[in-house]
Amino acid sequence: MKSYADSFLELIYPEKNTCFICEDYDQSIEDKYICTHCENLLKKIEPPTCKKCSKPIDYNSSKEYCQECCDEERHFVKSKSPYAYDGLIKKAIFSYKYYNKPYFYKLFGNLLVKYMIDTDYKCFDYIAAVPLHSSKMRKRGYNQSELIARYISKKLSIPYIDALKRTKKTTKQSGQSKIERRKNLKYAFVIKKNVEKIINSTVLLVDDIYTTGSTVEECSKVLMNYGTSKVYVITIAR
Ligand SMILES: [Zn+2]
Ligand SMILES: [Zn+2]
Structure with a gap:
């Protein structure tokens, strides 16, 4: 039904x-x-990219990781995104989040499923989404990342798990420095009750955009501290 x-x-x-x-x-x-x-x-993200966060890196560089991934802690194994956060995709994500177009999850979900199949990025035990704070959820009416995660879950038969809760209302992050973002997100997420089954499992975490990676890093840290064996990340764009 x-x-x-x-x-x-x-x-x-x-x-x-x-x-x-x-x-x-x-x-x-x-x-x-x-x-x-x-x-x-x-605009697709083309190789060579950082092995950790998929940021495009210089052709002439002998490094496998970008500077940020060398300098900062990353609790996730890898984060992948098919598109550069620019032009049409940027506009579409903006409409999806701020112009009440919840059905856009089908478009993004479908693009991500295709990408996951093409790049063989689909061996996960569970799929989870970056949660919204309850006040934002009430305002927007839907969690954009959750709708996409549930779509992927259905199409690729990976069980969806509602594992995380956002307990701290965070201010808009777009204008903030990396340090401010991290401070803002500290203790912002907790594990929900009755999700013990994710202990020792591999979880794919879904978010809409990867900017500095602070949000997915904070969620990954919480999941790993809880006992998840590996966290992978996917976002529409970065
Ligand atoms: Zn990187
Ligand atoms: Zn068109």
Whole structure:
């Protein structure tokens, strides 16, 4: 049976074969939710990239990791993102979060599933999402990362686990320095009750954007301290 949320999302959902981005109608769109023209405009992250966080690195560099990953602690094994946070994808993520377009999770979810299959990034025991604080959840009505995580969970048959809770209301991070972000996020997440099954398992953590990595690092730390054996990360863009 469909949940109330699913039926509600379908009501406000654009007509079949309509590109979510440019709103053009094309019969080949189907369940990609994006036309070929718009998809070709999305800027893919090309190698060489940092082995840890997928940041593009200099061709001439002999290093395997970017400077940030050399300098800072990372509790996750690896973080991957198919797209550069720029242009069309940046606009689309913005609309998804701030212009009440919850159904965009289908577009992003589908792009991520394709990417996970293509890059063989799909051997995980559980899939979790970076949580929103309850006040933000009330305001927005949905957690953008959770909707994507649940979509991937269904498509790749990886069980979704609601493992994390955001206990601290964090201020908007976009204008903050790395040090401020980290301070702001300290003790912001806790493990929920009754999720013991993730102990000794491999968890894929989903977030929308990777900026400095502070958010996914803080969540990974909490998961690892709880007893998870490995945490991997995926975001739409970075
Ligand atoms: Zn389009
Ligand atoms: Zn890196």
